[in-house]
Amino acid sequence: MSTVTVTLVQVDGEVITIEDAPVGESLMEVARSRGVDGILGDCGGGCACATCHVYVDPAWEAKVGKPDDIEEMTLDMVSHVTRDNSRLSCQIKLAPELDGLRVNVAPAD
């Protein structure tokens, strides 16, 4: 499988399903290339800006996993809107086991 399907729910409620997301790319890269609102990726995937913040659907949290220490520090910059299921989408690398992944785009503030 070289592509997977991912679904992102924008802050305004619009549901965007991407059926040909390339395995190996980050969720941020895929979302940005498809113009998903709220995924800016200002730092280019360097885990430094938190403009790619998403909430992972509870059904997918275990497969996606938890942020590492560096990602946690960046998430702290937006701690007023972080939740237990917060992740930076630039740190979620698409893999076959994430086929069907669903996340909600987090508000910017």
Ligand code: FES
């Ligand atoms: S793109 Fe900057 S932290 Fe993800």
